[in-house]
Amino acid sequence: MDIIGDRTLRSLLEEKVSIHATKTWIAFEDAGGHQTTKTYAEFYDGVLKLSNALLDLNIQKGDHVTIHLPNNIEFLTTWFALAHIGAIMVPTNILSSADEMSYIINHSESVLLITEEEHVEKFQNIIEDLPTIQHIILTRFKNESPSLLNFDRLIEKASTDTSRFPKVSTEDVVGMLYTSGTTSKPKGVQITNANYIYTGELMSKSIQVTEDDRMFIVLPLFHGNAQYYSTMSALVTGGSIALTEKFSASRYFKQAKSLGGTVGSLFAAPIRMILAKDYTEELRENPIRLVMYAQAIAEHQIKEFEEKFDCKLLHMYGMTETVGIPLINPLNGVRKNLSIGRPSIGYEVKLIDEQGEEVTQGTVGQIAVKGVPGRTIMKQYFKNEEATRQTLQDGWLLTGDNARIGEDGYFYFVDRVKDMIKRSGENVAAQEVESVLTQHLAVYECAVIGVPDDMRDEAIKAFVILNKDMSVTEEELIEFCKERLAKFKVPNSIEFVEDFPRTPVGKIQKHILRSSISI
Missing domain, CATH: 3.30.300.30 (ANL, C-terminal domain)
Structure with a gap:
């Protein structure tokens, strides 16, 4: 048995609720600045009720459900409710166009759409082109409509009965995240219960998350970063999350202080945006001890950020398909943030040439990550055997990214192969x-x-x-x-x-x- 065992998102949440029932699990700030909290027990109650409501709508194990929501508590509730009944979350970008959403919904064969009133017109205009959609549910919906279901009303009327739930296993797919599709049509990356739990264990141990930490999430929940590295790290340790509906560069550290966030996760662009805002000395007085980040920033920007805000930056490398972070700078070792770090717990990483042969130190090669499909790396691409064969080869996931290994043993990102x-x-x-x-x-x-x-x-x-x-x-x-x-x-x-x-x-x-x- 490995570190994942036979656990599922359902069993993991049940375990944490049994230990931390009255502890705050989510502290949330919406776009208007209004803050709400949910304890583990309160969140679990909502998950059980939504699970039963979905079963009442005839959502079956293995069905795909498209989530088209901003960051909010309802997003998280839906994610875990779907996992409880073995259905599959398909999270999407609220900025996606009608054409982009039509492709994803039809490709995934989603039977249910969960969104908000602000976005519903986009789908009503193309509803005839979405033959698999049976229902549309709106969250934070204050009005009534005969054709649109109200998220809150469904939960109010539902029970917390667990006897109806189907059997779920650690190998079941519970998430399907679509790639950005910069060179071709987006691909559906299949993520299992085991994948989610593995990355939570990996990240929490790599950055030393404890039950006293509160992961500060400002990146979109539809993206793997917020799901894999922040939400799952908090859950496996019995910690908590601080969630904002939108990212605000000017209010990042103020929100962290208000919501109690201790560990952040960003990309290069948001870091630059934060640095570009007016600075006052009081921003140093924040609870953030660490910000993990991906994508390169300049050396002077790294130094400026750490000095101004009195927190560590930790550069890492991963992608939707690797699920976990295969390369990361050591938290307690020498952090070389101009590099993407060294191989992390449970991964083997090598660099290969165009013939698939491992290159020598200092030579540029494609990053290849060794893993177990459906456990430590993605299971496969949905309905795309050719892309799966090209990406998963003999136990190695080919990333499409080039790097070199320095004399210091650290990996240095070079570029996308296609760039x-x-x-x-x-x-x-x-x-x-x-x-x-x-x-x-x-x-x-x-x-x-x-x-x-x-x-x-x-x-x-x-x-x-x-x-x-x-x-x-x-x-x-x-x-x-x-x-x-x-x-x-x-x-x-x-x-x-x-x-x-x-x-x-x-x-x-x-x-x-x-x-x-x-x-």
């Missing part, structure tokens, strides 16, 4: 050029791409956002790069922009930048 720039026979990592550009004090953020070039295969183009009230010319930045990069890595052109197209967690969508270039 490597081919220039005059040389490979140029966009991330290396971006790292140099962000060293310039006038540069807030940048993105580098390859563009077609008749002479050199590809030319290097940089898009740059400047810091407020600062200026620099294209020529000055190119000269800055020439002093720090080999000649073939220096950008050919630089375009100044106000912002970038981004994914919901702030990742720059380079495919959109590429499509904006006239050829």
Whole structure:
């Protein structure tokens, strides 16, 4: 037996309720600033009632249910209620268009949609194209409608009877998270009970979460980060979560203090946004001891954040498919946050070339993660055997990301395989050029791409956002790069922009930048 055993989300929650019934499990602040709390017992009561309400609607084990909600208590209640009856949560981005939602709902064959009044028109306009949807439930719904079910009313009328619940196992799929689909149609990543529990155990031990910690969640719950690293870390330890409906850069540490958050999780873009806001010394007086983060930020930004807010930053690497974090900087060892760390508990990581052979130290190769499908890595892609075969090979998950291993044994992210720039026979990592550009004090953020070039295969183009009230010319930045990069890595052109197209967690969508270039 491994650390997961035969546990499920259902049995895990039951266990924690038996130990911590009266302890606060969720402290939530909505978009209007109103705060509410739920104890373990109160949350569990809502989960049992919603489970029975869903069974009354004929939601069966194995059915897919689309959740189209902002961060709120209802999202979490739905997630665990579905897991209790063996149904599968399909969480989605509330900013997704009608066309994007039509694809996900139809591909997943979802039988139920749970959303809010603000978003319902988007679905009513395409309802004829969603033949599998049987019901629409609205949360925080104050009105009545014959065609729309009220989340609160369903719970009020439901029982807490558990005798109707089907048998569930640790290997059952309980979540399906769709990839961002930057190069193709989004893929449904199947996540099991075991996956969720494993990543909770892994992360809680890697960052030393205890039952006294409160994980501060400002990233969207539909994303793996908030589910895997924060919610599950809190649950397996009997801790708690502080949840905000929306991320606010100016109020991040104020909200953490108000809600009692002790461990945060961010991406590079939100960190930069926080640093760009006005700073007062009172912001140092916050309860956050650690912020884990993904995606690179400049060395001076790491130092500034840690000094201003008196908390540790911990750079890590993972993706929806790896479920857990296969690479992370050591909390109590030497943190080298310009790297993505070293292999974490339970994972083996190697770098491979295009033939699948392991590369030597210092050589760039694709990150491959060894794991057990459905336990330590994703089970598979839903209805996509070819993509599953390409990604899961002989017990290894191929990430599509390039890195190198330094002499210090730490892994250093290079770039997405598809983002490597081919220039005059040389490979140029966009991330290396971006790292140099962000060293310039006038540069807030940048993105580098390859563009077609008749002479050199590809030319290097940089898009740059400047810091407020600062200026620099294209020529000055190119000269800055020439002093720090080999000649073939220096950008050919630089375009100044106000912002970038981004994914919901702030990742720059380079495919959109590429499509904006006239050829």
